[in-house]
Amino acid sequence: FALNGRTVDVVDNFHTEFDKVTATIGQLNTAKAKVYTDMSLDTITLSLGVPEPSRVSDAEAQIMIKLNRNYQSPAEYDIIDIIHEQKEKLVEESDTTISIEKVPCMPDSERKCHELSISFRITAPLIHDVLAVSAMDTDRRSTTTYINDGVDFEGEPLLPLLTHTIFSKKGNQHPVEITYLTQPDRRYNLWSDQHGFTWMKNSYGSWFQITHADFERLQDTHANVMTRSHSSFEDLVEKEKEKARQVFDAESIKSTVGESFSHDAPVRIDKLKDPVILEKLRIAELAALEYLESR
Incomplete structure (x- = not known):
């Protein structure tokens, strides 16, 4: 195998001594890549950006x-097709050229191999550096050699930045908000919006924001609070808590029952048979009713 003039002899398909x-x-x-088979070759594949060997x-x-x-x-083969498999246009298809010739497998060997020369142009940095070369014959037998350290493509990308648009609505009374996301570097799962905040995309295709703006409360129009989703629901809860505190902390109840009543309240049902406890409960109930009637 050779890349840009650097050559290595392959002795282990899963670990090739090829420095990055x-x-x-x-x-x-x-x-x-030199390939030898006693059958007829069918497909040669150069894989770029392999996550790891066996993948x-x-x-x-x-x-x-x-x-x-x-x-x-003379090469005993015709190139009948060149297929580019890629989700993004990482390889410029129009610039890919292939040639094949029959050469000795080793400098002093009489055995003949077929050497393919693949010229290609990369348009953006790859996430992974590992390369792989695969060969398959007409009997569907195949072998794959991994160039473990691979190649690091450097420089400014020629591809336009990836973009995505998110439509969201914060409430029924508010308009749809549009968030425009841009991925500055395709190697990293980080996206920026028009406000300068950073987003990520999970494996399910959902988006979540990892830097946030200050909390801004959106107030619904004035109306009776009927659902938990109303912006004033939390205010209603706090208001009812305060009303309950004022009732049960009222001076008229304290003066009749005393502070110690809460500690003497029954914790087991059999204590309700205690005449002293029952009397305290009756006095507390009467005091609460009297207080509520006076308001």
């Missing part, structure tokens, strides 16, 4: 070269 190299976004890169199917971009046997050609 850097390449510039927008410049042409050339990868070469070649999750690559960010793949260049698939479809071959067909042609013994009349």
Whole structure:
């Protein structure tokens, strides 16, 4: 395997002694791979941005070269198709060129291999550096070699920044708000909105804000509070709490019952049979009724 002039002999498909190299976004890169099979080759695939070995199917971009046997050609193969598998246009399809030739597998070997040369141009930084080269023959037998350290593509991206729009509504009485999100760097799950706040997207496709503005209370129009979703519901709860406190902390009740009544209240049902407890309960009830009637 070779990339931009650096060559390595593959002896282990899952750990290739290939030190990481850097390449510039927008410049042409050339990868070469020698392949040997006693059958006919069907597909050669260069996978870019592989998360880790054994996950070649999750690559960010793949260049698939479809071959067909042609013994009349010096290379014994014709390139019949070039397929780009990618969610984003990370590989500029119009700049991809492929060539194939028949060469010795090793400098002093009589065995012949087929060497594919793949020239391609990257348009944005990749999230992962690992590369992989896969070969499949016409019997559907395949092998994959991972270039573990891979290549780091550096430079300014040529792709436009990814954007997303969120429509939200904070209440029935308020208009729809529009949030425009932009991803400054595709390698990181961080998005910025027009107000300067940062967002993330979870694995379910939902958005959540990780930096927040100061809390701003939205007041509903004046009306009787009928539901918990009304903006004045919390005020109603606090108002009722204060009303209850004023009733049970009233001086007229304290003067009749005393402060110690709360500590003498029954905690078991059998205490209700105690005449002393029953008398205190009766006095407290009468005092509360008298207080409420006087208001």
